[in-house]
Amino acid sequence: METRIFFNPGDSIANIHDYNEAVRKGQIFKREREADDLVIAKGPDDEEYAIFYAKDAQVKPKADKAKPYEIKNRL
Numbered sequence: 001m002e003t004r005i006f007f008n009p010g011d012s013i014a015n016i017h018d019y020n021e022a023v024r025k026g027q028i029f030k031r032e033r034e035a036d037d038l039v040i041a042k043g044p045d046d047e048e049y050a051i052f053y054a055k056d057a058q059v060k061p062k063a064d065k066a067k068p069y070e071i072k073n074r075l
Contacts, residue, residue: 003070003071004068004069004070004071005041005057005058005059005068005069005071006057006058006059006060006061006062006066006067006068006069007041007050007052007056007057007058007066007067007069008056008058008065008066008067009043009050009065009067010065011052011053011056012050012051012052013026013029013038013050013051013052013053014026014029014050014051015043015048015049015050016048016049016050016051017047017048017049018049019040019049019072022040022049022050022051023040023073023075025051026038026040026051026073026075027075029051030075035053036053036054036055037053037054037055037074037075038051038052038053038054038074038075039051039052039053039054039057039071039072039073039074039075040071040072040073040074040075041069041070041071041072042069042070042072043067043069044067044068044069049072050069052069054074
């Protein structure tokens, strides 16, 4: 099931082309910084995966810069 949610691209922690690398970096980031829940999302261009804080998700775009992302994993 596809879950699309809006994020401001400027809020991303990292942008990575490889999904497995994005998951690995997200896990490391969360462990090292004791971060809140993170999500791995596929970008609107279908070329990159971005790591965001789950709390930054927007059901409806609040800003002109918010773009739809497809949630692939929650950490």
